[in-house]
Amino acid sequence: MASIDSKIERTPASQTAATTNSSVNRSQPNSLASAKASMGTTGGFEKGQLLKGEIIDLRDRDVKIQLSDSRIIHAHLDTNTTLSIGSRATFQVTQASLSSMSLKIIAENAAITSEQMIDKALEGAGLPHTERNITAVKALLENQMSINKFSIQNLLKQATLFQNASIETLVLMNKYHLPMTEVTTSQFEAYRNYEHRIIQQLDSLVEQLFQEKGNDNIPLVEHLFEMLSKETFFDDFAASLESPTISEFDAPIAKSLDAPIDTLLNQDSLLALTDRLDSNELPEETRIRLVSGQATISETAHLIFDAAVQENPQLSDVPLPELVSLLPDSLSNAEVYSIVNQYQTLLRDDCAAGSVLSFHELHSLTEQLKESHLSEQTLSSIEKGTISGKELLNLLKHQLETNPTATKKLLGSHPIQTVLKELLTAHWTLTPKDLTKPNALEHYYEHLDEELSELTKFSSESSEQESQFQGKENFQDTAQNVRENIDFMKTLNQMFTYVQLPMRLSNQTAHSELYVYTKKNRHFEDQHKIHILLHLDMEQLGPLDIHLNLNQTMLSAKFYIEDSEVIPLFSEHMGLLSSRLEKKGFQFFSEVLQRERPVDIVKEFIAPDEPEMGMKRYTFDIRA
Helix, strand or coil: CCEECCCCCCCHHHHHHHHHHHHHHHCCCHHHHHHHHCCEECCCCCCCCEEEEEEEEEECCEEEEEECCCCEEEEEECCCCCCCCCCEEEEEEEEECCCCEEEEECCCHHHHHHHHHHHHHHHHHCCCCCHHHHHHHHHHHHCCCCCCHHHHHHHHHHHHHCCCCCHHHHHHHHHCCCCCCHHHHHHHHHHHCCCCCHHHHHHHHHHHHCCCCCCCCHHHHHHHHHHHHCCCCCHHHHCCCCCCCCCCCCCCCCCCCCCEHHHCCCHHHHHHHHHHHHHHCCCHHHHHHHHHCCCEHHHHHHHHHHHHHHHCHHHHHCCHHHHHHCCCHHHCCHHHHHHHHHHHHHHHHCCCHHHCCCHHHHHHHHHHHHHHCCCHHHHHHHHHCCCCHHHHHHHHHHHHHHCHHHHHHHHCCHHHHHHHHHHHHHHCCECCCHHHCCCHHHHHHHHHHHHHHHHHHHHHHCCHHHHCCCCHHHHHHHHHHHHHHHHHHHHHCCCCEEEEEEEECCCCEEEEEEEECCCCCCCCCCCCEEEEEEEEEECCCEEEEEEEEEECCEEEEEEEECCHHHHHHHHHHHHHHHHHHHHCCCEEEEEEEECCCCCCHHHHHHCCCCCCCCCCCCCCCCCC
C-alpha cells in the first residue's frame, strides 16, 4: 500500500489526475498553490492508502485531518473513535471519490489511544504516572474494565495485599468474580502460568518422602507403609462392579506373567520366535516349550533379556523400560516386542521391582535381603524382578518390626527407594480403567486430600527428633499446595467443568486435563451437544490437545499435535479408532493438526464468548 507522511505517493492509476494537477499548479502563483494546500481536499487518494496526520476538528464521525505536509483533508470515519482534537494517528482509506472520502483507524493507533486514556485516567484519579499505576490502568483497559478512580485504587490496594499475584491476575479475578484470598490468587497465578500440574507436585512429594540417605522418621515411614498397604482408592467401593474397558484392542492381551505365550502368538510367530532365540543353543525342553507355546510370558521375556545381555553386557545396568527400547537388532522383531511389551505392562501394573530396576540392581537387592532369611522362592522373585510392590512392601513392614536398625539402612538403598517411589506414585495416580468407575474423580480427590492431610499432620505432630527428616518443610508446603490446588479446582467448577487427571499409563505418568466448554448457568443449552478438550502431556508425543464435539451420535475430533513429525503416526492409525467407534454406534470425523499454542484457561474457558476489545470512548472528570 502507498503511504502518506511528508508527501503523497500516487500509483499509476492516479497518474492522469496527478499530471493534470501538476500542470495546473505550475500555471498558478506559489501563493495560490499554498492556499489550495490548506483547503480541504479528497481528490487523488485511493482505497487502501495509508495517511498519517493530526486531527484538527472532530464532530461525530466527520473529521478534519492535517497531514504532515500541512495539507488538510475532510473525511468521514467508519466507526466511533476515542481520539480527540490534537491526536496524531494513522488512517486507511476505505472509500475515495472526488467529492468524499471514508477512513478507518488502523490497529497501530491503539497504543497511542491507550496511552492517552491511561494519562487521563491517572490524572482523573489523582495518581502519579508511576510504572505500577500505568500497569494497573493498562490491565483494566485491556480487559474492558472500568477505569474510574475507585476501580484503579481498589486494584492497587489488592496488588499491595496479594503480592504473590500479578496485576493481570487480580484484574481477571475481579472481572470474573473469583474469591480473592492469598490461596486463590496464588493458585490462579499458577494456572495462568502453566505451573498448576498436580502430577508434578505429587512427583515432588514422592521425592521428598524418600531421600537418598533414608528417612529418620520411622513412625512416619510406618504410617506411609500402612497407607500403601491399603487397597487403591477405587477397590473399596467398586470391587464388585463389572466396569467396561475404555477400548477393546484387536491384539490379544495376557492377564498374568504366568500366562502361556500362545495367548499372544500364533503358530507361525512361535516358530519365528523360537528360531530367533535358538541361536543361543537353548535346552531341548525349553525349545519344545517355546514351539508349543507353553512357555510363560515371564520365562520367555527372561530368555529374550538374557540373549540381549549376552550380546551387550552393558544392558544389565539398564532399567527395564530403557532396556526394551535398546534391544539389539538381532532381537528387534514383532514377536519379541509382543512378549516384552506385555511383560513390561504386567510388571508395571503390579509396581513390580523389575519394572523400574535393572538386572544389576535386582541382583544387588537380592544379596542385601539374603540376610533376612527369606525363602528361596521369594529371593528368586526378587532376583527376576517379578515381586510386586505390595509384596515387597509387606516384606519391609515385617523387617521393620523384627529388625528396625537393618531395615532403616535398607530404606536408604537406591533399589528400595526406587520401588517405593513407584508404588507411591501408582497409589496417587489414576489409570484409564479407574475412570470407568462411578464417581471416580470425586472419590480420588477426596482420598488424596485426606491422605495428604494425615501425612502432613503426622509429620508435624511427631517429636522433634523423629520428625526431622530431610525436606520435611518442603514436603509440608508441597502437600498443602496440592490440597489448595484441589480446592481451587472446585472454585473453577462453579464456572465451567474442569478437572486435572494425574494419569499412570502403560509406560509413563502423564499430566492431563479435561475441560468441558459450557457455562454452569446456561441451562438452556442442548444437553445432547457436548464440546470438551482433553489435554495430555506425553513423554514421547509431547503436548497433545484433543477437541471433541458430540452431537447425538455424531462425534468429531481434532487432534492438535506440537511435534509435526508425529502427525503421520496419528493419521495412520485414525482408521482403527474410527472403526471401533463406529462399532459403538458413533459417526466419527477427525482431523490431525499442528498445535500452535497452549490452552489459555481464561480466553478459552472462563471467557470464551467475549468479543475482542473494541474502540470505546471514555470520559474523565478532571475535577474529580
